[in-house]
Amino acid sequence: MKRALVCGAGGFIGNHLVTELKREGFWVRGADLKYPEYNTTDADDFAIADLRDPANCRAIIDGRFDEIYQLAADMGGAGYIFTGENDAHVLHNSAMINLNILDAASKRNCRRIFYSSSACIYPDHNQRDPLAPITAESSAYPANPDSEYGWEKLFSERLYLAYHRNLGLEVRIARFHNIFGPLGTWTGGREKAPAAICRKVAAARDGDEIEIWGDGEQTRSFLYIDECLAGVLKLTRSNYLGPVNIGSEEMVSINQLADMAMAIAGKTLHKRHIPGPTGVRGRNSDNQLIRRVLDWEPSAPLIVGLEKTYQWIEAQVHATSSVNSMAA
Ligand code: NAD
Ligand code: GDD
Structure with missing residues (x-):
């Protein structure tokens, strides 16, 4: 073995x-x-x-x-x-x-x-x-x-x-x-943008606002x-x-990432852009080398993984809020 x-x-x-x-x-x-x-x-x-x-x-x-x-x-x-x-x-x-x-x-x-x-x-x-x-x-x-x-x-x-x-x-x-993805850090200060945004969207009620660090036009791939x-x-x-x-070559802005999470949740939320740590202005994976040497690249678009992640984080948010309401 x-x-x-x-x-x-x-x-x-x-x-x-x-x-x-x-x-x-x-x-x-x-x-x-x-x-x-x-x-x-x-x-x-x-x-x-x-x-x-x-x-x-x-x-x-x-x-x-x-x-x-x-x-x-x-x-x-x-x-x-x-x-x-x-x-x-x-x-x-x-x-x-x-x-x-x-x-x-x-x-x-x-x-x-x-x-x-x-x-x-x-x-x-x-x-x-x-x-x-x-x-x-x-x-x-x-x-x-x-x-x-x-x-x-x-x-x-x-x-x-x-x-x-x-x-x-x-x-x-x-x-x-x-x-x-699911089972990733989603709260506590070490969470990354996909988890943080899924958490904020899951915790919000339709019509609420969520906070986004920076102007949201910074780009990443996930x-x-x-x-x-x-x-x-x-x-x-x-x-x-x-x-x-x-990495993925599907680059999106953080505003677009938030829009995707809202669409998955079926909620319309307002984005409030606040000062925060933003890091580099743009980042995307360049997969030319890995395609050439390993014949590998991601197989599914961002939305597919984001849906699974949102469902998992939404369940965590609801579980945490019901524990808190039982304790109150
Ligand atoms: P994670 O924080 O969930 O996992 C890292 C683990 O290392 C934690 O469980 C932590 O307890 C453990 N650890 C920290 N200090 C330790 C110590 N002194 N002794 C034993 N264990 C210790 O992070 P992750 O997202 O699973 O990332 C895994 C690796 O990939 C890390 O090296 C990270 O820097 C790298 N990485 C991750 C990402 C990402 O987006 N998740 C991106 C780039 C690089
Ligand atoms: N975490 C987080 N939380 N980021 C937010 C939020 C929020 O509520 N709102 C907006 N952002 C913005 C950040 O300001 C940043 O510009 C962008 O979303 C991405 O943030 P992160 O996902 O937290 O980190 P990153 O992409 O800058 O860096 C991550 O990826 C690296 C590899 O690509 C980190 O996880 C690094 O540790 C990792 O090595």
Whole structure:
């Protein structure tokens, strides 16, 4: 039986990845500071472990893993990474995790390790035109990410590549572009725009207003979790070494995203644009490289994943409000 280790298995993508690897027949060990928040894990073994501690990384990694997936990070959406308030923790925590995991994986002669980098590594100056952002993999340098989160991801990409060059580890690196779906963080400050907007729409009554950070004309693309997992597994098992975008090319403005959520909900709401952390002005995945090297691209439009996500978040919002009304 093949064996996989998923670091960050208590988080959104890691939790889904464990389920997918189990479906494929793997024996899976998960590791995280916490269990998944919204469901139980499918992992065969789950280590509650702080991966900033090198001893914990050595304890969870043995040489018998066919695949290691490193998703653990101190991360969040714009409200967490663009305020500047969490920079020291983000840099320290995520860098420590990557340093420790790579050290343990190479000493235990592990074969293959996947690392989740981010579209946040791309230079700020290439993402100022909301209609024509540049995110080709080759445009990463000269580097100029707009957040410390992006700088840590760029440093760690280099770390993984150095372990490949000097110590022979097979590394695979994806630059994720805003992944969303059910079981993702939807409240609490770390949620990203799709979840935040679904939550606001679900909580509003027809005719109410919802708050949008910025003028809403900033653009992004969003990739549904199932598509992300398909890309991750294909990349990990491929021979392609360099960092590659895993994202959608369906770019929308945040106002359009809100309109889509309202249409799904069947509500007409007014958008109130307020100051907030906005990050880059425009971002879209450039999938030319991944199409060429892996023959992969997302299969469904944004609306399909957004409908499933909205239904899940609406259920969470209603469950939370009925608990609150029982307590009142
Ligand atoms: P997430 O926050 O849901 O999951 C990350 C997990 O890492 C959390 O469960 C957290 O508890 C765990 N973690 C943090 N510090 C830890 C520590 N010291 N020891 C052990 N575990 C620790 O995030 P996600 O959306 O599932 O993202 C997974 C990975 O993909 C992250 O590396 C993230 O930076 C990257 N990424 C995600 C997106 C996205 O849109 N979701 C985009 C770009 C990159
Ligand atoms: N989170 C959030 N909440 N964003 C909002 C809101 C809101 O209520 N209203 C408007 N926005 C805007 C933000 O200001 C930002 O301009 C845009 O929606 C997208 O915000 P996020 O989804 O939070 O983050 P991001 O796309 O800037 O960055 C995310 O994606 C990266 C990869 O593409 C983050 O999750 C990063 O951690 C990730 O690496």
